[in-house]
Amino acid sequence: MEETSFYQEYEVFSKKSVKAPIQHQFSLLAPNEDMALTMALENFMRREDVLDVWVVKRSNIRAMTSEERMNWTNRLDNKDYRKTKGYGYLRQKWKEKEQGMLDEKEIMSWKEVKKK
Amino acid sequence: MYHYIEYGSSESPHEDQEKYERFMERIEAGEKIEADDWMPDDYRQSLIKLISMHGISEIMGALPEKEWVPKAPTLKRKLGIMAKVQDEMGHGQLLLRVAEDLMKPYGKTRKDLIENLLKGDLKFHNVFHMPTRTWADAGMVGWLVDGAAIISQTNMLDASYGPYQRALQRICQEEVFHAQHGEAIIMALAEGTEHQRDILQESLNRWWPSLLMFFGPSTADTTGTSKQDIMIKYKIRKSNNEELRQAFLDKYLPRVFSLGLTVPDETVHYDEEKGQWVYQQPDWNEFKQIIKNNGPRSKERLRLREIAYKNNCWVREALSKEAVGS
Amino acid sequence: MERGEEEMIESAEKAKQDPIYLNALKDLIYQLADDDFIISFRGSEWLGLAPHIEEDVAFSSITQNTMGHALMFYNLLEELGEPEADQLAHERQSNVRKNAIYFEKKNGEGHYTEEPYYDWALTVVRNFLYETFKKVKLEAITKSSYQPLANVAGKVLMEQPYHLAHWKIWFNQLYHSTDEAHERLQARLLEASEEIGDVYELGHHATEMEHFELMISEGTLRERWLNEVSKTIQEFPSIDIGKKFGSGREGDHTPDLNQALEILSEVYESDKDAVW
Numbered sequence: 001m002e003e004t005s006f007y008q009e010y011e012v013f014s015k016k017s018v019k020a021p022i023q024h025q026f027s028l029l030a031p032n033e034d035m036a037l038t039m040a041l042e043n044f045m046r047r048e049d050v051l052d053v054w055v056v057k058r059s060n061i062r063a064m065t066s067e068e069r070m071n072w073t074n075r076l077d078n079k080d081y082r083k084t085k086g087y088g089y090l091r092q093k094w095k096e097k098e099q100g101m102l103d104e105k106e107i108m109s110w111k112e113v114k115k116k
Numbered sequence: 117m118y119h120y121i122e123y124g125s126s127e128s129p130h131e132d133q134e135k136y137e138r139f140m141e142r143i144e145a146g147e148k149i150e151a152d153d154w155m156p157d158d159y160r161q162s163l164i165k166l167i168s169m170h171g172i173s174e175i176m177g178a179l180p181e182k183e184w185v186p187k188a189p190t191l192k193r194k195l196g197i198m199a200k201v202q203d204e205m206g207h208g209q210l211l212l213r214v215a216e217d218l219m220k221p222y223g224k225t226r227k228d229l230i231e232n233l234l235k236g237d238l239k240f241h242n243v244f245h246m247p248t249r250t251w252a253d254a255g256m257v258g259w260l261v262d263g264a265a266i267i268s269q270t271n272m273l274d275a276s277y278g279p280y281q282r283a284l285q286r287i288c289q290e291e292v293f294h295a296q297h298g299e300a301i302i303m304a305l306a307e308g309t310e311h312q313r314d315i316l317q318e319s320l321n322r323w324w325p326s327l328l329m330f331f332g333p334s335t336a337d338t339t340g341t342s343k344q345d346i347m348i349k350y351k352i353r354k355s356n357n358e359e360l361r362q363a364f365l366d367k368y369l370p371r372v373f374s375l376g377l378t379v380p381d382e383t384v385h386y387d388e389e390k391g392q393w394v395y396q397q398p399d400w401n402e403f404k405q406i407i408k409n410n411g412p413r414s415k416e417r418l419r420l421r422e423i424a425y426k427n428n429c430w431v432r433e434a435l436s437k438e439a440v441g442s
Numbered sequence: 443m444e445r446g447e448e449e450m451i452e453s454a455e456k457a458k459q460d461p462i463y464l465n466a467l468k469d470l471i472y473q474l475a476d477d478d479f480i481i482s483f484r485g486s487e488w489l490g491l492a493p494h495i496e497e498d499v500a501f502s503s504i505t506q507n508t509m510g511h512a513l514m515f516y517n518l519l520e521e522l523g524e525p526e527a528d529q530l531a532h533e534r535q536s537n538v539r540k541n542a543i544y545f546e547k548k549n550g551e552g553h554y555t556e557e558p559y560y561d562w563a564l565t566v567v568r569n570f571l572y573e574t575f576k577k578v579k580l581e582a583i584t585k586s587s588y589q590p591l592a593n594v595a596g597k598v599l600m601e602q603p604y605h606l607a608h609w610k611i612w613f614n615q616l617y618h619s620t621d622e623a624h625e626r627l628q629a630r631l632l633e634a635s636e637e638i639g640d641v642y643e644l645g646h647h648a649t650e651m652e653h654f655e656l657m658i659s660e661g662t663l664r665e666r667w668l669n670e671v672s673k674t675i676q677e678f679p680s681i682d683i684g685k686k687f688g689s690g691r692e693g694d695h696t697p698d699l700n701q702a703l704e705i706l707s708e709v710y711e712s713d714k715d716a717v718w
Contacts, residue, residue: 005436005437006433006435006436007227026213026283026286027213028213028496029213029226029494029496030496031615032435032615034615035435038500038611039500041500041604042500042502043206043209043496046202046203046503065152066150066152066153066154069150175490175495178489182554183554184709185486186483186554186705186706187705187709188709189712189718190528190710190718191512191513191516191527191528191531193718194486194509194706195506195510195513198486198489198502198505198506199502199506201490201502202498202506205490205498205502206499208495209495226494251709251718304717308716308717309713309715311713312713420555420558423552423557423559424490424492424558427558427560428494430626431562431616432493432494433622434616434619434622435616435619437620
């Protein structure tokens with residue numbers, strides 16, 4: 001009897017709304033991916049909206065090792081050039097020229113342009 | 117997804133000492149330990165013991181309440197208690213997954229957990245060895261037994277072990293529903309007919325000793341072993357057994373009395389000076405017997421689990437190969 | 443009441459105006475409610491005993507949904523002047539229940555609290571056959587002349603596809619796995635084919651149901667159901683379907699239903715004055 005191979009590990013991910021990213025939920029044991037998928041929904045999302053579910057066999061995920069997590073995820077705080085913070089002086093410059101700053105709030109509000 | 121350091125690795129004790137110090141620094145700083153991080157052996161062992169017992173207790177705990185699922189008195193109660201017992205099975209699922217990942221370095225799986233339970237090596241919580249005789253017992257389990265469980269589980273919400281902490285977070289959120297589900301059953305009985313109030317009081321009388329025993333003895337002197345110190349040292353839980361019991365009495369005794377119920381201990385009172393509840397100790401010898409699977413319903417509950425496991429063996433066997441089509 | 447081609451009955455008040463219409467309508471709803479109720483009762487007995495924990499949790503959601511559907515149908519009856527839902531579920535004797543007999547069959551040997559030798563093959567076969575049937579019957583009912591019923595059928599069909607898919611996966615996977623599993627399923631299929639013949643019957647009011655366009659005919663229902671089943675099981679008989687124990691739609695039942703009623707009404711009956 002090879003009962004142990006019934007218990008395959010699957011990681012379960014789900015998506016709550018169209019705007020939400022897919023999110024890790026938990027893991028479950030199932031004999032194959034179709035079974036994993038049919039069980040995933042009611043095991044982890046009984047009380048929340050769900051639009052999509054992924055199941056991924058755990059052995060197919062190349063995650064960081066413990067050591068990699070510790071060694072690869074530390075960053076120096078010297079990367080202002082990569083963020084708007086490094087360009088903050090522009091606000092004053094534009095102000096002198098009587099122009100507003102095109103900051104995140106402004107740019108993200110450009111969803112609609114004037115109809116011609 | 118996780119990568120494990122082999123158990124009994126050949127690393128020198130010196131290196132282990134360094135790792136141990138680093139580990140303690142991390143948990144002192146409130147960091148979470150993950151399944152594939154280095155951890156001291158007694159940390160892993162204690163977690164396996166704690167979490168597998170916690171998980172299997174959820175699975176075994178579903179059985180006493182489940183007796184009342186098909187019998188629940190209205191459609192809404194049938195649905196409510198079904199959802200609640202389903203959650204208990206679900207909590208078992210979450211916790212066993214956490215325990216299974218910890219056991220991986222030893223090559224152990226779900227199968228071993230269930231078989232250890234059936235052999236009597238893996239124990240389940242004392243409270244689930246008791247009979248549920250009436251519908252009021254279904255309410256009592258939902259209200260006070262779950263209330264006690266909430267006290268002990270919320271105490272571990274900051275546990276240093278990440279996967280356990282995350283499972284507990286999910287579990288405790290669902291417990292809020294359980295608490296209200298239990299209260300709703302109790303409230304209807306307490307405000308109900310004479311028969312309903314009678315079965316409620318009778319149920320509380322029977323459950324009282326089990327509720328006191330729920331958190332375990334205050335010290336190891338009573339039963340010989342206690343893991344409470346190591347659990348606190350490794351920041352898995354915060355409070356000891358007696359502190360948890362007092363917190364339970366604090367939260368629930370005033371509610372018990374407000375419903376016009378009594379507890380079968382005339383000495384129970386709150387000592388204002390000491391700031392704690394005074395109560396008669398339950399029979400700890402009985403406790404010892406119960407946790408050895410010699411409780412009133414231990415054998416029957418294990419038998420149910422055994423039948424469910426063995427009788428469905430053909431199903432798991434059938435799907436052990438990659439299934440064709442679907 | 444003469445029915446015109448497109449007349450819709452929008453409310454309980456309107457349905458109550460014609461006793462012949464009303465009786466046919468109530469009988470149809472009883473069938474739907476009692477089927478869902480007894481299937482979900484059998485499901486609730488399984489809780490905690492399924493082949494593995496993850497399935498136990500998933501199965502219980504389906505059971506809860508199904509009991510929720512029963513409640514919606516009982517509520518429709520209440521609107522039509524029948525007693526309230528809990529009375530309908532807990533008090534009615536077996537001879538007035540309208541579920542198909544196969545659905546009341548015990549889950550296997552034993553009792554859910556003692557020696558429950560429940561059979562997963564029976565559960566997979568039964569639930570698969572039930573959900574295929576429920577799908578075609580409710581699809582037909584979405585076009586029913588009684589608008590409130592058509593609306594409920596539409597709602598139920600929103601969550602029912604998951605149930606059907608779940609049992610289809612179980613059936614297909616076990617059926618095509620080991621010889622043992624295949625044989626167990628086949629034996630249960632054979633048993634079903636001998637007993638399930640009352641499922642597509644519409645009972646004493648069949649003619650009126652068709653006449654008032656409450657429902658399609660028995661023949662069409664049967665044909666659609668078998669067609670749906672054959673998408674998954676080619677071997678399921680299309681001619682020799684028996685009804686060994688009679689017709690549940692006409693109130694025939696087995697002792698298994700009484701066993702179920704005794705359990706499910708035990709607390710309810712213990713204090714009839716009580717509010718639970």
